[in-house]
Every structure is written in structure tokens, then in C-alpha cells.
Amino acid sequence: MHFDPAVLVDYWPLLLQGAWLTLQVSVAALVMGYAAGIAVALIALMPGWLPGLVTGFYVETLRNIPFIIILFVVYYGLPFWGIRLPATLVGTAALALFASAYYAEIVRAAILALPRGQFESARAIGMSPMSAMWHVVAPQILRALVPPSTNMTLTMMKESAVLSSITVPELTYQSLVVQGNTFAPFEVFAAVASIYWLMAVVIAEISRRLERRVGAVQAEAVSRNRIADRYLSLVARRT
Amino acid sequence: MGFKLDFLLSILPRLIGAAAVNIRLAVIIMLLALALGTALTIVRSLKVAAVNACIAVVISFVRGTPLLIQIFIAYYVLPAVGLDLSPEVAGVSAIAFNSMVFVSESMRGGLATIDVGQIEASTALGLPPHAIWLRVVLPQLFRRIVPVLINEATIVVKGTALLSVITVVDVLRTAQQIASASYRPFETMIGSALVFLVINLVISLSGRVAESRFATARA
Numbered sequence: 001m002h003f004d005p006a007v008l009v010d011y012w013p014l015l016l017q018g019a020w021l022t023l024q025v026s027v028a029a030l031v032m033g034y035a036a037g038i039a040v041a042l043i044a045l046m047p048g049w050l051p052g053l054v055t056g057f058y059v060e061t062l063r064n065i066p067f068i069i070i071l072f073v074v075y076y077g078l079p080f081w082g083i084r085l086p087a088t089l090v091g092t093a094a095l096a097l098f099a100s101a102y103y104a105e106i107v108r109a110a111i112l113a114l115p116r117g118q119f120e121s122a123r124a125i126g127m128s129p130m131s132a133m134w135h136v137v138a139p140q141i142l143r144a145l146v147p148p149s150t151n152m153t154l155t156m157m158k159e160s161a162v163l164s165s166i167t168v169p170e171l172t173y174q175s176l177v178v179q180g181n182t183f184a185p186f187e188v189f190a191a192v193a194s195i196y197w198l199m200a201v202v203i204a205e206i207s208r209r210l211e212r213r214v215g216a217v218q219a220e221a222v223s224r225n226r227i228a229d230r231y232l233s234l235v236a237r238r239t
Numbered sequence: 240m241g242f243k244l245d246f247l248l249s250i251l252p253r254l255i256g257a258a259a260v261n262i263r264l265a266v267i268i269m270l271l272a273l274a275l276g277t278a279l280t281i282v283r284s285l286k287v288a289a290v291n292a293c294i295a296v297v298i299s300f301v302r303g304t305p306l307l308i309q310i311f312i313a314y315y316v317l318p319a320v321g322l323d324l325s326p327e328v329a330g331v332s333a334i335a336f337n338s339m340v341f342v343s344e345s346m347r348g349g350l351a352t353i354d355v356g357q358i359e360a361s362t363a364l365g366l367p368p369h370a371i372w373l374r375v376v377l378p379q380l381f382r383r384i385v386p387v388l389i390n391e392a393t394i395v396v397k398g399t400a401l402l403s404v405i406t407v408v409d410v411l412r413t414a415q416q417i418a419s420a421s422y423r424p425f426e427t428m429i430g431s432a433l434v435f436l437v438i439n440l441v442i443s444l445s446g447r448v449a450e451s452r453f454a455t456a457r458a
Contacts, residue, residue: 064393064439065432066400069411073432076424080242161305165404172307185315193304193312200303227362228355231376234283234347236291 007184008191018174019195025092025170026157032096033156034149037103044108055104062101068162070098075166091163091170099156106152110144142214150207154200161196171195247426250417251433257413258434261399264331264409268395271335273388276342280350281372283343301340307401309333314405330402338395345387349380382453389446393439400435410434 008015044055062070074094078085085093114137122132164173175192179185283291301309313333317324324332353376361371381388403412414431418424 060440061436064397064443065435066397066411068400068403069428069432069435072411072414072424072428076418076428080425158303158305161307162401164307172305172311175308175311179315185311186319189308189312189316193300193308196305196308197300197303201299204303225355225359228358230368231284231358231371232350232353232355234280234286234291234350236286236288 003186003190004184005187005191007182007187008178011178011182011188014174014178015171015191015195018169018171019199021088021168022157022160022170022172022196023199025088025095025160025163025168026153028092029095029099029156029160030153032093033099034103036096036100038107040100040104041107041111044104045111059101059104062098063105067095067098067159068165070094071162071166087166088163088168091160091166091168095156095160095163098159099152102152102155103149106145106148109148110141113144114140139214146207146210146214150203150210154203154207157199157203158196243423243426246421246423247430250421250427250430253413253417254410254430254434257408257410258438260407260409261396261435262438264327264334264399264402264407265392265396268331268335268338268399269388269392271331272338272342272391272395275335275339276346277377279339279343280346283347284350298340298344301337306334306337306398307404309337310401310405326402326405326407330399330405330407334395334398334402337398338391341391341394342384342388345384345391346380349383349387350376352383353379385450385453386446389442389449392442392446396438396442397435 040055040058043051044059045051071091071094074097075087075090078090118136118140119132122136123129127135160170161172163170164176167173171192175188179188182188279294283294310330310333313324313329313336314326317329317332357375357379358371361375366375399409400411403409403415406412408416410431414427418427421427
């Protein structure tokens with residue numbers, strides 16, 4: 001068989017529409033999911049055993065069920081309770097619900113990783129509460145927050161491909177439509193995979209800049225020893 | 240139309256029966272991913288520039304595209320290039336390939352934590368490279384990445400649910416068949432969610448037990 005991108009010529013607008021919807025859905029789910037994640041994390045950190053138990057149940061349930069099942073539970077569950085919404089809205093909500101469990105864990109870990117007494121120390125040297133928060137606490141939390149958050153956002157964007165199974169016309173759904181019309185799977189999936197890949201590379205680049213900005217740059221493991229590097233390093237030593 | 244608990248209970252046996260398919264495929268995928276991931280890591284450690292550059296592109300592709308698209312590629316594209324695979328084989332190959340990359344990436348991190356002196360000592364003793372890999376590096380490496388592997392196993396189990404999209408009759412597809420016959424999709428989906436929840440909680444818990452075992456073995 002040969003590779004003939006010309007078969008896609010009429011279908012590029014459809015694929016780009018799909019990619020645009022994938023981006024919109026991902027951004028909406030990021031905003032809603034992160035807000036919910038912060039709320040869950042703050043509840044988890046409240047004193048007493050009950051908040052931790054409830055949020056632990058929430059997080060573990062959502063993290064141990066495949067997203068496609070969560071999606072169908074929400075998709076069939078809402079009409080069950082008499083709520084009828086367009087598929088795109090349902091899909092976005094399900095994606096946000098799914099991501100919120102992971103964001104909650106990220107936020108909780110970032111807050112717990114903050115060394116004790118940072119705020120109090122800043123106050124003790126005469127900083128106002130606002131500036132102690134802004135100059136001491138917030139930068140440290142952000143530094144711990146950014147790398148895993150962008151990572152999760154990338155995972156979520158990829159996970160949005162599953163929305164195709166409830167007929168949300170995002171990129172994967174459109175690729176199946178185009179595949180059905182052209183019977184050119186190689187060209188279609190090469191194109192669609194490239195679009196996802198491009199979006200992922202862009203998100204990765206944004207996150208790299210963001211990490212540099214908040215000072216969360218993690219140095220690549222430095223080569224330690226010529227002999228050991230033969231086995232323990234996968235990167236060629238620079239000479 | 241209220242929630243029918245007895246209906247949910249009545250379909251659980253069928254869903255659990257279908258779960259055997261997911262578990263069987265997940266086990267095959269994990270074994271493949273471990274073997275291939277280890278092999279890939281050793282190839283990368285040879286540091287042949289051209290080979291590592293190609294592997295880097297493959298890794299970026301696998302990490303940058305949805306698993307569902309990778310499954311579609313295995314299912315729709317491979318037959319077009321002459322590889323006619325059954326849905327199960329195509330799906331297993333796609334998830335195993337994806338998982339192989341993640342295993343190799345976590346091994347890369349694990350390698351950095353192995354004591355340099357171990358390699359120096361084995362080299363000084365004149366151990367041949369294959370012995371250094373098999374007897375010194377890999378046993379320590381596997382122990383270190385047990386938590387990551389457990390996590391990867393739950394991800395693989397969740398990934399097998401996507402195979403329903405390419406007609407593998409797993410828990411989800413069985414659930415869809417039951418739902419369309421009974422018009423009770425909500426209870427059915429809750430049932431399949433429970434099945435996955437139990438499988439993955441069992442994996443996580445047994446993983447925690449295995450971790451503490453390994454921790455004592457190391458001490």
C-alpha cells in the first residue's frame with residue numbers, strides 16, 4: 001500500500017474542527033477539574049477523620065475506575081436523575097470529574113510538602129500576612145504544583161479521546177468519521193496522531209517555560225562516573 | 240424509574256465472568272511490557288546515538304498521543320500494511336507497546352538511584368556485561384520500581400476497558416450488551432465500575448504488601 005495524504009484534502013476542516021473542540025473541552029475540564037481538585041484537597045486537610053475518609057473515598061474511586069466507565073456512568077446517570085444535557089457538556093463534566101481526583105492529590109501533596117513554620121517565620125521577621133503568603137508560601141507551593149499539574153493536564157487531554165464513544169465530535173470522533181468515509185486508515189490516523197502529538201509537544205513546552213518561571217527546573221541526572229554510566233545512564237556522556 | 244439494586248446484583252456474575260478477559264489480557268500485557276521495557280532500557284544504555292534518537296521519537300509519540308488512537312492504529316492500520324491481527328491481539332500489542340515505553344522511562348529513573356560503587360566493584364571483579372546486567376543491576380532495579388509497576392498494572396487494567404471499542408468482549412462490552420437488552424444502562428455501568436474498582440484495589444493492596452516484603456528483603 002502507499003501513503004497518499006491527498007485523500008484527506010476534503011477532510012482537513014473536519015479534523016481541525018475536532019482538534020479545536022478537543023482543546024476547548026480540555027481547557028474547560030482543566031478549569032473545572034482544578035477548582036474541584038483544590039476544594040477536595042482543602043477538605044482532605046481539615047482536622048478529624050471524617051473529611052479524610054470522604055475525600056479518600058472520592059479520590060480512590062475515581063482513580064481506580066477506567067475513564068471510559070466513569071464517562072458512561074455520568075452519561076447514563078444524568079438522564080436517570082432527569083437531567084438531560086448535550087453530549088459535549090456531559091463529556092466535559094465527566095473529564096473534569098475524573099481529573100479533579102488527580103488534581104486533588106497533587107494539591108494536597110504540594111501543601112503537605114511545604115516545610116512547617118514557613119508562614120510563621122516570615123511573620124516573625126516582620127512580613128505582613130499578605131506578603132508572607134505572596135513571597136514565601138505561594139512560590140513554594142507553586143514550585144511543587146506546576147510539574148505534576150501540567151503532566152496531569154497532558155494526560156487529561158489525551159484521555160479526552162474517549163469522549164468519542166459518547167459521540168462528542170472531538171478529534172478522535174472526527175477521525176473515525178473520516179476513516180469511515182475514506183477507508184484510508186493509515187493517512188487518517190497518521191494525521192490525527194500528528195495533531196495530538198503537536199498539541200502534546202506544545203503543552204510540554206508551555207509547562208517547561210512555566211517550570212522555569214517558578215523555579216521548578218529539575219536538572220537531568222548528571223553523569224557521575226564513566227564506568228557506572230555504562231550501565232546506569234541512558235544519555236551519552238558529553239566529552 | 241428507581242435504582243434497581245437487585246438488577247445490579249443479578250448481572251454481577253456475568254460482569255465478573257467478563258472480567259476474566261480483562262485480567263487475562265492485562266497479565267499478558269504486563270509481562271510483555273516488562274520484558275520489552277527491560278530490553279528497550281538495555282538497548283538505550285548502549286548509547287548508540289542514531290538508535291537512541293529514533294527511540295526518543297518513538298517515546299515522544301507514545302507519550303504524546305492518546306492510548307485510544309494507538310489502539311485504533313493497531314486495529315485499523317496494521318491490517319492495511321498486511322498484518323491481519325485479531326482485535327484481541329491488536330489491542331494487546333497497542334497497550335503493551337504503550338506500557339513498554341512507560342516501564343523503560345521508570346527504569347531510567349530507577350537506574351539513577353543505583354549505587355555507583357556496585358558497578359565499579361563488578362567491573363573491578365571482571366564480571367562480563369551480561370552478568371552485571373542480570374546479577375547486579377536488574378535485580379536491584381526491579382525492586383526499586385515495584386511501586387511504579389504496581390501503578391502501571393492498574394493503568395493497564397484500566398486500559399483494557401478501551402478494547403471494548405475495537406469489539407473485544409470485555410467487562411464494558413458485556414455491560415453494553417446487557418444495557419441494550421435490559422434498558423438499564425445506569426445500573427449496568429455502576430456494576431462494571433465496581434468490578435474495575437475491586438480489581439484495581441486488590442492490585443494496589445497486594446502491591447503494598449509486596450513493597451513491604453521487598454523493603455525487608457533489602458534491609
